[in-house]
Amino acid sequence: MEKAGPPREQEIKDLRRNVVERFNNITDVPGIKVGNEEDTTGYTGCTVLLIEKGAVCGVDVRGSAPGTRETDLLNPMNLVDQVHGICLAGGSAYGLDAASGVMQFLEKQGIGLNVGIGVVPIVPSAVLFDLPVGDPSARPDQKMGFQAALKAKRGRFPFGNSGAGCGATVGKVAGHHRAMKGGLGSASKVFPNGLIVGALVAVNAMGEIRNHETGEIIAGARDDQGIIRSSLDWMLEQPAIPLMAGTNTTIGVVACNAKLTKAQASKIASMAQNGLARTIYPVHTMFDGDTIFSLATGDVDVSVDLVGTIAADVLAEAVILAVKNAEGIEGFPSSKEVNLKTERT
Template sequence: MEKNYQDITDVPGVAVGHSEDREAYTGCTAILFEQDTVCGVDVRGSAPGTRETDLLNPVNLVDRVHGICLAGGSAYGLDAAGGIMKYLEEKGIGLNVGAGVVPIVPAAVLFDLPVGDASVRPDGKMGYEAASLAKRGDLSWGNAGAGCGATVGKVAGLHRAMKGGIGSSSRFLPGELVIGAIVAVNAVGEIRDLDGNVMAGARDDHGKIVSSLDLMVDQASIPLLPGTNTTIGVVACNAKLTKSQAAKVASMAHNGLARTIFPVHTMMDGDTIFAAATQEVEASVDLVGTFAAEVMAEAVVSAIKHAKGIDGFPAYRDLHNK
């Protein structure tokens, strides 16, 4: 029977590195692969900020990636992927084009500009640092990397939100199959645990969490600009998958967001999930996709449990300890 372990780096050949500015409350996370890795993507939110997602369309030529970048900073944060590319190029890692290598590093960003210093965003230097720090195990979660400035529960406005973050989970399955997820949770909606209990969300004048869905029904929410939220993540496995199958796994992994974020995939979110497969063991796409949703849901819960409160944004642990 399957067992719960630690994080996405339990998947053989996957390493993760974080870099962040803890004063400006923004950062980026590099997910690197020891070998060329098949990758797919599914974008569900209506205000995404992404890079190289067209390349991951199954009809297009290149089907292997060398890293993935998750970052804050809204569209500015896409620059961090260039730093990861530079790091990989220096290591001789990338698509051989004859004149050298071109590292393939898709990216997705979330919106954290008003949380700290909006003039500070993830850039090439931060992306390079995140890549250089990539390792397996013993990683920081919560207010780390792309989750540094993440917030949740913004249906009633940012001033009533709570701290989001970045989290991870993994499963070991029969046949040496390993599936893991990493996710930066920056949702407009509230976060619920796997039993349906609200962990973090919009707060009333007394600091008590109120139902995001009730706020929407009552039309009491403050309109938010598109793209001001977004949950972004990666599911990885050591299965042998084609690019189209990886895209299907990414699609199924969104079910993990739907189980833990209410509402999700709104006009204000740019929710994006990448799915990476390192091509080591045989496994059905249905099995991988089903457990990808499971570990993604667990990773969302992990992000909220590890988050620490910052000025104006209490965390789950602050309310739970009370």
């Protein structure tokens, strides 16, 4: 009897495609799990990505009012070369406490940097400002971070008012009272060479959200009739933007199964920010703390430019999905509600 040979190359590609196209979110990237926890009364929450076997990580901070933790160690000049989790949270700087809960969870699993007498889980974090939404005293804490980590898994998870997107809003260029609901979104793409790229984002921007394929404004600052007006129009008419610095911020993660160094991962995070520029206008303002992390979990040999180009595309798609899946809450209508009203007018 003839011995069976190795699977054909096309069969391998088809197998990969069948595995990763099931979810169309960042957990399609091997090794990544996502968990969400939120307070739907206080309207805040956190989103946790776990990488139990570790991943190379880079970061790019573009906004002028960031709230971050453990980003200095991601500098390519510094020692630690792998992270075990990422925590995205609401609550402004208070929400950074949620990352401690993720560390507690990972320590219980024995996951982290081995320091001889135990492990120290490496969990960089970034936060967004959602205090004016719901109860300003409700903030992600260690317990919430632990619960989000406990729920982390590969597979589908809800977009919109979930996790770090629970209290996210957009279109605040004319003040919070004219804003709309933002949210959490994720997307992924898979390619015949085995490369998988995913993105996850919590959209909480000062600016409006535009469909990058059509140019349509799908969420933004509303006038007295509830109709969305261009952010540029508002900025030209107002002597100053009626917000305090740091009261917005879009935060997210792009991930791939490529083999990267810390420097290369940071470059991909930088290129991925183009996805925000395509969908958020204006972006990276003095009122935003926009921060994107980049993870590499595999050994697929591809160029940095290829991964960075795709990462920007996938991040742009995740932004649109975050806003389109958001549900309106008191004072902050959803994109679906406002655009339906506009069509009827």
